[in-house]
Structure formats: structure tokens, C-alpha cells
Amino acid sequence: MKLQVKLALYNTLTKLAIILFTGLLILLSIEKISYDHVELRLEENERETLRNLNSKEINSKLTNQKPYTDFNILKEEFITIKPVKFEPTVTKNASFTTETRTNESVTQTYRILTHQFNFNNHTYLLEIGVSITSIEELKSIIKRFTLLTLLIALALTLVSDLIFTKFLLAPFYKIIDRKLIKVNDPMNFDYEKVKTTTQDFELLDDSISTLMKKISNLFSLEKQFIANVSHELLTPISIISSRLENILLQEELSEASENKMHASLKTLNRLKSIINSLLLISKVENNQYDKADVVMIAGAIMEIEEELEDRLEEKHLTFNNNIKYIYSIMGNRPLMHTLLFNLINNAIKYNKPKGSITVADELKEDVYILEITDTGAGMDQQQIENAFNRFEKFETEEKESYGLGLAIVKSITAFHGIRVKIDSVKEKGTSIFLIFNRE
């Protein structure tokens, strides 16, 4: 869940709790206050009634042992006095209950005071009731009002919190997006500050920038180092190779020395290849190439097939191009060429004579898979695990292999975000899968 949403939810929940609590408090206190008030009135009425027992009207009823009942016009108050079974001693205390009574077809809720008293050697039950329907109504109005306030407050706070936190956190998300997610190359880092008044975000922004500066300094140092190494190593090789070539021009050279010169030139060439391969890997790993070309996979495979035609013929290999889809990626054309060239070249190198190489592809929902299968020597599990290590080589009929081909493949695939999978059976052959994510 996003921080923004979490904050808004938290605020909403706390407000909800506060409003609920206040609502309940108000409800309970209103009940308490109004009941107290009603009870005071009832007690007063009781005293008044008892004082008036001797009044003519009541007295006549009571002496006849008949109940006495009286209402006011709106039936909001009533009073009844009923004779009950005689008890010599009666409880002095009055008690209060809440009941619903129907008096002359009007049903109302009353707070009722009940009191037994003795009068003229008879026991009577006095009930004085006051309608509390209005109080109940008030309670329900307050309940509804509280609920409504609750809902409105809930909606308002949720919206306002979302808006405010969005505004508050905007610089934070901007920093994350611009300085972390979109950066895949520290050399092109955007050092412009994200505008914010929040100190913590400023700190975050500054820290990321400082970190990036350090990384990009290291990168450029490494770049510089690679450039220097390449110059410092390739120049002497160049001098020696030119010198050997010049010696070869001398007429008086014996055949044996001539052979040695050529052998030395070949060794130098090997040295050059190794340096160039390592340089290529370093440059790729340092992001010194761009990805601005549209590379058609099928086209690239066809080009390589043409280039390697003679090698295929030499080993009498069958090349099956089963590519069905026209799939292209944004990448670096020379690097993609090198990648596919190395893989197909390996498929030739480690193949058995009269074997075959099959290139096929598959288009799935989210990935495009290119498969290069040979019928060669194959690898066991251990070999597959080590395949991408630098200077790892396998037995091959060709003497010169530097074991850098797959290391180059690894760096180029990583650079382009392509996954590589190897399936291999010893003595049967190897399948290499290049898995491209579809954007």
C-alpha cells in the first residue's frame, strides 16, 4: 500500500474513533440529565399527591376502595392510585421504571414512579408517570445526527487527507521516480534538485545525489582506466607486430626464422583478441554503448548465417532457420550482432561434422524466446554452471579458443536485459534460449 493511502487511512480511522466516542458520550449524558430532571419532577408530584390525599375527589374514590386515575390533556402525565392488599408496613422509598403504557388508546413511553403507602388502614399503590417519548425522540435524532456527521466527516477527511498527503508527498515520489527508478546509468543522472520544503525529502534528495556522484566518479575513473589500458597495451603490441612484419621482408631470412616470426605474429594476434574481448566486456559493463538501434532479430540471424556460410560448409552442417516472427528490439546493433554471432559460432565450433544447427523462436504473452540448438558435444551440469565464467573453455577440435565468447554473451545480454537459459545433454547437443521481455 502506498504511504499516501496509509496516512490518509490512519487519519480517517482516528477521526472516526474520536467522533464515535464523543457521540456516545453526548448520548449517555443527555439520557442521564433528562432522567434526573424527570425523576425530580416525579418526586415533587408524589409529595403533592400525598399532601392532597384528603382532597374530596381522591378521598371519595379511596374510601370506596376504587382506583383513582387522572391524566392531563395530552396524556403526558398520569397519576393512578390503586388499593392493594394491606401490608402493615410498607417501604417508604419510591422506585423508578421506564415502561410503555397505553392510556385511553394513546401509547407512550413513561418514566414511572411507583410508591406504596398506607392511608386510613389501607395500602395503596401510587404510580406517577411522565412521558419521556420526547426524550427518546431526541435521543434518536442525536443518534442519526451523529451518524450523519460521522459519515460526512469520514468522507471529508478521507478526501482532504488524500489531497494533502498527495501534495505533501509529491516531492518524495518525484525523487523516487526521477532519481531512482528512471536512472539506469549514473553517468546521465539528473542532479537538479526536486523542489520541496520538507527537510527530510531534501536530505533524501541530497543523499541520493551524493551517492550517485560517487558512483559516477568511479564509473568515469574505470572508463578512463579502460581507455588507458587499451592504449597502453595495444600500442606496444602494434609496435612489435609491425617490427616482425618488417623483419619478414628481409630477403636473407631463413625459413625457420620466418616460421617463427609468423608464429609470433599469431601469438600477438591472440593477445590482441583477448585484450579486445576483455575491453568489450568492460565497456559493455560500464554502459559505454547506447541502445538507439532497432535490431531485427530475424535479419541479424540471416546476416550471420551468410557470414558463417563457409564455416557451416566446412563442417557440413545443416542450418535450419525456423524463425516465424518478425521481432525487433531497441538495442545496440554491433553488440547484438556480436552476441548472436558468438552463439552461432559456438554452435558451429562445438558441433559434430554433418550435424545441424536450428534457430527457432516463440512469441508468448510477455516474452519473446529465441532458441539456438546444436547437435554438438553438449555440457554437463557443472559445465553449464561455469559456462559464463571468463576463460572457461571446453574441449574443441579448434585449438584457439580463449573462453571469452560466453562471457561476452553474458555481458551483452545483461546490458540489453535479456535472460539466457542453457539446456544441454552431454553428447547430444545444447540449446541456448534468449528470453526477451516484451514491453
Add this chain to the structure above:
Amino acid sequence: MNVLIVEDEKGLALEVDEFLSHEGFTVEHARTKKSASEKIFVNNYDFILLDLGLPDGDGFDLLKMLKGMNNREDAVIILTARGAVDDRVSGLEQGADDYLAKPFSLNELLARMHAITRRKHRLESNDINVKGLKINIQNRTVTYNDERIALTKKEFEIFNYLVLNKNRVISRTNLTEHVWGDVLEINSDSNFVDVHVKNLRKKLSAYIPIDWFETVRSIGYRINI
């Protein structure tokens, strides 16, 4: 023809000088950008071999200066140990005629120079005659008595390269690199260049005896003219 080598590495400049002098070129050196620009300002050269990393600046500046001058036909070949594709592209874009990454073979350098000369000066009839075989660089064809010999692209490249470097043993490594380019991990030691040479010799020998097309055991080939 005169050549200016702009190269701060004295050892390399001397070797290139020796080789090109042997081929009949007149060679001058410049080891810094400053001295090179002075020389370029005073003399016309047929070729300027330009190293990009000079002690007092970038070789590209010299190229720019040269392109800014009127009536200059100097061909520029960039020689660099930087090797990056970018350099190559910007070099050719800025008007260099060719580009060679160090270390390069002197034979390759010579072949490139010959190619430029032909392109620039439209030498003679463009045809090279080898024992009655006519090589036409422009059309990339070989004919015998006006009859075209059907050579593949690679066979033509091999033949042409050997002829350009006539009377010299050309190793398989050198030949592979010339024909296939500087492909990483493809190797020299393998004999697949032999397949092409074998086919080439078969095709040529159908027309004339080719005792001048020599295989030098365990090294490579030589055309003796």
C-alpha cells in the same frame, strides 16, 4: 607518393616508415599535433596516417583543420588504439578516408592505401593485370580474355588482397582478418580460409596454370609476380 605519419609512439612510426619506404613511399614524421599542423600547412601529402591520441591534443582537430583548407586532396587514414566504434564512425563522418584499429597489419595498411589511391585518382583503367587475368576493383570482377571468372565475394577479396601484397607471404591470420574483419573469437588458426583458397585456385586453374599462386606450408599464401 609522400606520406605523413602523425604518431607519438616513435617505435611504431619507425616501423611504418621502414615498411612504406620499402614500398617506395616518401615518409615524414610528426610526433605532436603542433608539428603535424605545421607540416600539413606547408606540404601536400598523398596520405596522412593520423593517430588520434596525441600528447598535445586530439588528432580529430588536425582532420578538421585539413578539411577546412582549400584544394587539399590528402587522404587521411585514422590509426588509433581506442578502437571504439564511436571513434570510427565520427572519424569517417568528419571526412577520414579509412580507419584502422591498432594493432594493425602493415599489409592491411598497404592494401587500404592502394584502395584509396584507386578510388581517389581513378588510376589508369582500374584494372590490374596478373598473368593475363584482369582484376577490376570497381566491379569486383576477374576476367580472362573478357570472360568473367565466377568468384564469390570472399574469393575475390582473398585474390585481390594477395595480389596487392604480391611477392610477400600473407599469413592465414592476416588474410582472415582482412576478409572477415576483426571478428572477436573467430580464429585464425582454423583452416576455413583454406577452403576458400582451394576453391579460388581451382577456379583460376581452369583458365591458366597457377604455379605463381604458392601455398607456404603452415603459414599462408604468396602470389609471385
